[in-house]
Amino acid sequence: MxxxxxxxxxxxxxxxxxxxxxxxxxxxxxKDSDDVVELQWYMIGTPQPDTDKVMEELSDYTEEEIGVRVNMTQIDWGDYEERMRIITSSGENYDIAFVSGGTYTLNAQRGAYVGLNDLLDSHGKDVKEALHPDLIEGASIEGELYGIPANKEIGNQSVLVFNDNLVEKYGFDTESIETFADLEPMLEEIKNNEPSFSPISAASMFRPVMPFDYVLGWNMPVVFPFNGDTETAVNLLETDEAMETFKVMRDFYQKGYVPSDAASSTDPWPYNVENWFVRIEGYNPYAELLWERDAGYPVKVQPLTDPIINNEAVTGSLMAISATSKHPEEAMEFLNLLNTDPFARNLVNYGIEGEHYEKNEDGKIVNLPARGERYSVPQYALGNHFILDLFENDPDDKWEAFQEFNDSGVRSPSLGFHFDPSPVRTEIANVSNVASEFMPPIFTGSVDPEEHVPMAIERYNEAGLQTVIDEVQKQYDEWKETVGE
Amino acid sequence: MKKFFRNLWENRTWLLMVLPGTLWFILLAYIPMAGNVIAFKEYTIHPEGFIASIIHSDWVGFDNFKFLFSTSDAWVITRNTILYNLVFILLGLALAVALAILLSQLANKRLAKVYQTGMLFPHFLSWVVVSYFVFSFLSMDKGLFNNILESLGMSGISWYHEPEYWPYILTSMNVWKTVGFSSIIYLAAIAGINRDYYEAAMIDGASKWQQIKHVTLPALMPLMVILTILDIGKIFRADFGLFYQVPRDSGTLYSVTNVIDTYVYRGLMQMGDISMTTAAGLYQSMVGLILVLLTNYIVKRIDKDYALF
Amino acid sequence: MKAEEKPANLSKKRRKKVRNPHHFSPKTNIIMTVLLGLSAFLCIFPFLYVIIISVSSEESLIRYGYKLIPEEWSLDAYSYLWNMRGQLFQSFGISLLVTILGTVISVLMITMYAYAISRPQFRYRGFFTFFAFFTMLFNAGLVPLYIVMNQFLDLRNTIWALILPLAMNAFYIIIMRTFFVRSIPEAILESARIDGASEWRIFFKISVPLAVPGIATIALFSTLGYWNDWFHALLFIDDPNLVPLQALLMRIENNLEFIRQNTELGGAVQEIYATVPQDAAKMAMVVIATLPIALTYPFFQKYFISGLTIGGVKE
The missing domain is CATH 1.20.5 (Single alpha-helices involved in coiled-coils or other helix-helix interfaces)
Structure with a gap:
């Protein structure tokens, strides 16, 4: 007993x-706070041992400046989306969260975030000024902004990246390349002479560059053409340009320029392994320096498109304030500070001076070992780039170059149009399945487009793609009217 | 009423025994189960929290279930899920029981233990890791199988684009991963069989096979029946990793690899719609429940002792 | 060992002289030994493969794919792990603690529950059986579970968040119930009751020892379940000090999947990729996450492989 x-x-x-x-x-x-508000902040990225330490330092500063303390919780890359989905759905009380892309739009539409227009005017004047106007306009959903975009490059520019060693060896003229198809003679030469190199590095997410705006994201074939009738949504697969590109890809695949298992490959093609000749990347100024640093050998960049300012580009990194937050004003004040105060922004980005980094005589950042080991955080996710101190090997005019890049951007016609999927949820779920079945093989040239594209179109239509396109068109037209007024 | 309390009191020992478990079930199973109501709503978020969110979300009836039935994929995924699971259940049962019996009969006990430990290893490898390993065999240009085929003068097979092989590959991978583990239950059950039965059988001159048939199998029968009933309850749920990771999500294989769970994942990955996810889970549960009740009813008709409840 | 000594005194002498009649004939035995040996090898083989990959050089893995005999050997993966030993030891400790504590708690709860519903004297056994069974069919919603764990119980970032969700399992309860029904003759209990023993005493002194193979099975399942669980860590744990080993591995896989799906992030992806352990290191982690638990198996095994546990206590 x-x-x-x-x-x-x-x-x-x-x-x-x-x-x-x-x-x-x-x-x-x-108790901890007494009167001082402590903000709960969720951030993407591998949890770092020194996060709390840096946050302590940051809090001391912010407490002085705006009277709040900050607690940042990092959730690892691959877990972030799922975790935040649960946290958000559960109505947990938190203040600020990193968010990007389609998730931002969906969450905002579902009511997960506080609308920021008024808060920006009352507590975020500085950040409103600091942001590129296209960012605010593009990230606003029906006129209301739901997250502070990180001020960085705002255009999507697709470029070809070449392995420069091979370019030199064969004396290729990469600057004459304008389209993917122009690569043919180079690929042939590489294929014939360099058996240990893959002419094109491609995996299942490979997307050949085409002049379309993917309004529902890369995985959905609903697009607005950049050329011609830019106001009418179409099925990507039904366009002539797409068919042309697929045929080129098929030709490349059959000639062995694309890895034979590309359609199901998960290979990230790391730069430090020199086994590729050409790849497609998204560009931002001086990105080649970064790639070369990873690679350890020179690379060469050739643009395929202008920088295109579209929704995808402007919602790449935002910080939203939760609808459940008890302190939205303080949260706004903090975001305002983070995006405009160089000390706060640099502290969050590089850690504590003297511990995680030091400055050389030019005032540039030199990493100490502790940064890599104990405080390595994703710069792109943490806010305004233009107030960041430069790295020792960064060019002096880095941020000027970013500014120039942004100014040269071409606005996509659908910038600021955010589709509300709720009327066609069923169709989207079905279409997504068709997309993951047909797109990777077609995009990588693993199957014959003349046979598989019609098959895919038929399946798409069965899944209700036309309904989705019609709904997109309807919402687009409505949106266009409100913008026009 | 009084009688009810008297009954409770009389059963106090047993009630006390089930108390911790019951509390757990209420807290971590039944309360969360109530959340399934969002399957019938279009979930939107309310600042007051989850309950408020549920209350303020609109009822949409069965809309959230529609995506599972609205295209010809519905047939493919349902067929694949059920057929694979049926094969897995039957093959798994037969092999696990056979393995347990064989292992228990081996003369060299030490070897039997080593074998058994070995057979447990697949259980520890996640499907992702297994998928790397399968890939190293089936990769088109670097894979072992194609290397062998080519060295024999045959042309390589692009395994990840040829659906016809995958039913066999998936079935053998599943058997490989689960049988060692599930044979443990039967081994334990065999250990519990009173040896007097065997000795009596031997005195009657029963051969080894007859002993297995007349002593071991009948003794294992209740477990076999119960485990099978339980498996049938899960017949609408597929092992996601097996069907997603191992074929490397290759689109050209979907006709034989797409199952309900992968379909739901691919369909909702982008939208992250928890109402629809919940709806899919609820649908799987309902079918499972009906099938279990049905099977249990049939079993009960045949032999009352074997039924689950 | 013990089990071998237990058979009834009568058969002991006979067993010394002739072969054990409970085993195969010598010829069948050889065939079966070889056959089972082959299948066992098939099962271990991938694991050996994992070990081989973990000692291949990363460069050769990317260039040539996984090879049975690597193009180039290297211990880099293990030195990489050695560099992160702080986290690894911590995670190992968490896994161990959670597994041991969790197994003890869950075996206790499951055994009691299963025993009660296996007793014909228990008036409400039908109800409680169904009560448990029903939870097997209906998934608890993830979000509500998160709310219960997080907002009611506030267990987030504690080891209880890893222990509690796996403590009960209807599947195990039903297996255990079957064991109790099959292995405990009511007559024994009846005689104990006549001797005036309380039900609790009977449970601990008679029923539990009789059901040892079943309990060992459940304990084993529970151990493996706790050790392999990464999902609840993904849900409830942010504190790096509380991340169990398997969750550590799973995070790496999830990060790779993230990279795969977000290639459009451009520069950031390469940045993330640099922080993810590469294939060889990943496989080395698989090795250290798998070996210890696989080696605990023989400990459970002795309770059910050689059999005859019940013969020893027959009246």
Missing amino acids: KKVFGLFILFAILLLAACSDDNASGESDG
């Missing part, structure tokens, strides 16, 4: 421990 009692006492203790823990932490939330 004693044993039994022991058991139940054990169980009771467990329960109690659970409950009392609840109370304890509930209290400490309030």
